[in-house]
Amino acid sequence: MNRVVFLLLFIPSMLWSQANFEKAEQLLESGKTEQARVLFESILKENPSHLKAIEYLGDIAGQNKSWDKALFYYKKLKQLQPDEANYYYKYGGALGMKAKEVNKFKALGMIDEIKSSFEKAIILDPKHKESRWALVLLYVQLPGIIGGSEAKAVAYSNELMRLSPLEGYLSKGYIEEYFGRNKKAELNYIKAFELTNSKLAFQKLYNLYLYKMKNSDKAKQLKEQFEK
Structure with a gap:
């Protein structure tokens, strides 16, 4: 009897969450980002481990250049699913964008974590092209004195060549x-x-x-x- 009662209570909640998630995705696709954000946040209150809702909220924060918020969501994704390469890539990307907006001394302290995030994504997914591209850009744009290296950029470019001649x-x-x-x-x-x-x-x-x-x-x- 208790199981039946549980199901009767649980199923409507699950259906509500799914319907709202689909609606939030539709809002996002139609450019209604703020309305989508509100819905994704309500879904997260009901289900704090909803990976896709967390990811969308991180992406929305990134679009708004709210890097601390984006990092909060992407870090949560890494904690919930530490074997997903794309979460490390997105975290590293958001951290890199934040580094561009803070003072140089603070940015210097972020470089190792940015690099290691992209490198971790490649370890988890040896075919992850986006992280290799990010490392090409990073090693080219960084001054040599703080870790920039054309040779390392070329090495990642060579890896991209093996995965995709176009890239x-x-x-x-x-x-x-x-x-x-x-x-x-x-x-x-x-x-x-x-x-x-x-x-x-x-x-x-x-x-x-x-x-x-x-x-x-x-x-x-x-x-x-x-x-x-």
Whole structure:
């Protein structure tokens, strides 16, 4: 009898939570972020371990550049499911964005945790491309005196190449472009573009021609080729 009573009480609550979750997702997809946030928070009050609701709240906080809130939610995800690579990636990303907004001395203290978050994601998921991209960007943009390293960036770019030639050529193009080696960047972006005719590869090559190499003729020819 007690089991029947429990089910009668539990099932309506479960259905309510699912219906609200679906509604919150729809609100988020339609751009009604604040309304979605309120619903996700109400779901979390009913079920504090609802992983997807926590993740959405972290993502919303990130969109609003509320990095401390985002870190709170992503840290909670890591605690609830410590074997999920994407949670470490999102935590590292939010921490990296926060580091850009604090003073330099405080940011220095965050670098090791940012790196280790991305590295942990790769350990958990050896095919995690986003974390490798994040480490490419990090090692390229950091000054050498505080841990920046083109060699390490290239190493992660090589790993991307093994996982996806498109991502590999794009990351190599990025490294070359960042250091002003525009002809080498061009060669890598061309290879990326020829592989799949992807919009991203086109945009990278087009911007390189137009803004870095100041070659509007090449930019125009590329655009005509892409539109065909």
